[in-house]
Amino acid sequence: MKDYSRRDFLKIAGTTGAVSALGVMGFPAIVNSAKASGRVVVVGGGFGGASCAKYIRKFDSAMAVTLVEPKKAFITCPFSNLVLGGLREMPSITHSYDALKGKHGVDVMHDMVTEIDAAAKKVKLAGGKTLEYDRLVVSPGIDFKWDAIEGYDAAASKTIPHAWQPGEQTTTLRKQIEAMADGGVYIMVAPPNPFRCPPGPYERVSMVANYLKQNKPKSKILILDPKDKFSKQPLFMQGWEKLYPGMIEWVKGSDGGKVDEIDVATRTLTTELGDKHKGDVINLIPPQKAGAIAFAAGLTNADGWCPVDQRSFESKVHKGVHVIGDSSVAGKMPKSGFAASSQGKVAAAAIVSAMAGETMPEPSYVNTCYSLVGPNYGISVAAVYRLGTDGTIVKVEGSGGVSPKDVDDAFRAQEAVFTRGWYDSITADIWA
Amino acid sequence: MHRRLAFVILFSLLIAMPGMSLAGKVSRGTMLANSCAGCHGEDGKSPGAIPRIAGKSAGYIEQTMKDFASGKRAATVMGRHALGYTDEEIKLIAKYFASQQ
Structure with missing residues (x-):
């Protein structure tokens, strides 16, 4: 069209x-x-990368697009909290690349990019191949700052899962929750800003609470948070009070919520103030930074994220390389899967326009994130974004915000229905 | 002189034809509509609980968006979205989805 x-x-x-x-x-x-209008290589087949690959082909079917993603199928972070709470199983949040390959003509290679040569416009793959490109899209998601909490590293995450990259981690945490005795304590260590999916930790706690209330009602949940406030906070707290009264305790940063150290063997956390907390299950979500390949390619700034031209998502470091999704610095947009998908579409438009020698239309960006507080209790945050006069992405004034606080059960139930509809739509928009 | 006149006439004709197809690969309307696809499905073809908007008449979509923005029509999230677009942008969005089957 x-x-x-x-x-x-x-x-x-x-x-x-x-x-x-x-x-x-x-x-x-x-x-x-005419012959292929250009060659694009996309690194990473998540919400950002897969959206970008598909929409480049939608805009211009003469474009040759190669998507490099190590995983054979993609497991979404959205709705992995529902798996943890027992409302969903892993296969229902797992998406194949068959439609991208067959229906949309994207060349999907299950390999890993190990090196980006931006000057020569080439990437090297772990499997030994080298791919040449006209434009490169880098969408590697997040990586963790393993040195931030003493005693916590990749090895420790095998027993104290973060489950902030879904898959094995999700399954491990689910098993631990299932194995916990009634009356046990589930501790979540929440991450500092900025991090992937701002309402995610609080939706997770809600889903765990829903499971515990039904199966182990004497159990408690403790959130140790380095922050003093969080996304949709009044709505979450109102929901917790209504659905899980007395079960969830949130300790904010200024009250000693910041965790400095963990003793993995005894599952004991030590906070900045020296308080010790022992958990039966600990879910530690570490501080985050851009995905590893972004660092290897020198695309990151001092904060560990990738600065980009926020109109086209072209890197401010390397010409011809676009960084989208969690790894990018995208103005006021949150690090969400939905935002990454929106950015993927805008970057696709920028790339197709640039390759055709055309001026890209004024971009428009969007975010919509639903969270389930209970199976039939949904809340949302949304915003429409545009490019501000200073070149950064800003919210369109008057748009967006969170669900209203004083509404009836029917409203929350309707948003819970839309939460599931949202998941069906966005995953089909990307992987179907 | 004649050539110039012919050119002016042709040029005016082209301007007078709204919505014509052209080789431009990305339009503003598509850019805006792609934002809606995240929830309403690719090209408005929702596979789940969120209303399908593909193929709805442009007039209906335009009026519904304006009613969401003004609060005349009750909504959970659409009021917050509708306020993010100008009347001109809503027209482009409506036209895009009206043309989908």
């Missing part, structure tokens, strides 16, 4: 001359049937 407004036409007429615009208009088929 190609839409051409008068304003767009005048822009083209003004920049390239009406005669050449006429020529293009008269023979679009000839223009489009």
Whole structure:
């Protein structure tokens, strides 16, 4: 579907001359049937990368797109909290790349990019191959700052899971919750800002509470948080009070919520103030940074994230390399799967336009995140974004916000229905 | 002189034809509509509980968006989205989904 407004036409007429615009208009088929309009390699097949790969092909089917992703199927972080709470099973949050390959003509390679040579426009794969590109998209998600909490590293995460990259970690944590005795203490160590999925830790606690209430009602949940506030906080707390009264305790940063150390053997946490907390199950979500390949390629800034031109997501470090999703610095947009998908589509538009020598239309970005507080109790946060005059992504004034606080059960139930509809839609928009 | 006149006429004709197809690979309308697809499904073809908007008439979509924005029509989340777009943008979005089957 190609839409051409008068304003767009005048822009083209003004920049390239009406005669050449006429020529293009008269023979679009000839223009489009030329050889591949370009080669794009996408690193990472998550919400950002898979969206970008698919939408590049949707915008321009003559574009050669290769998606490099080590996993044979993608497990979503969204709804992994429902798996932890027993409302879903792993297969229902696992998505294959078959449609991207077969239906959308993306060349999906299950390999890992180990090196990016931005000057030569090449990437090296762990399997030994080298791929050349005209444009590269890097969407590697997050990595963890393992040195931030003493005693916690990748090895420790085998027994004290973060489950913030779903898969084995999710299964491990689920088993621990199932094995916990009634009257046990589940401790979540929440991460500092900025991190992937701001409402995620609090939805997770809600889902764990829902399971414990039904199966182990004497159990307690303790959240140790380095922050003094969190996403949708009043809504979560209102829901907890209603659905799980007395079960969840939240300790904020200024009250000693910041954890400095863990003794894995005894499952004991020590806070900044020296308080010790022993948990029967501990879910420790460490501080985060851009995915490893972003560091290897030198795309990161001093904070550990990737600065980009927020119109096109082209790296401020390397020309021809676009960074999207959790790893990128994207103005006011949160690090969510939905935001990553929106950014993937905008980057796709930027790449296709640039390769065609066209001016990209003014971008529009969006985020919508639902959280389940209970199986039939949903809440949401949403916003529409645009490019601000300073070149950073800003919220369109008046748009967005969270669900209202004073509504009836039917409203929450409707949002719980939409939570599931949201998941069905976004995963189909990306992987189907 | 004649050539110039012919050109002016042709140029005006082209401007007068709204919604014409052209080789531009990405339009503003598509860019905006792609935002809706996250929840309403690719090209508005929702596979689940969120209403499908593909193929709804442009007038209906436009009016519904405006009613969400004004609060005339009750909503859970759409009021918060509708307030993010100008009337012109809503028109482009409506036109995009109306043209989907």
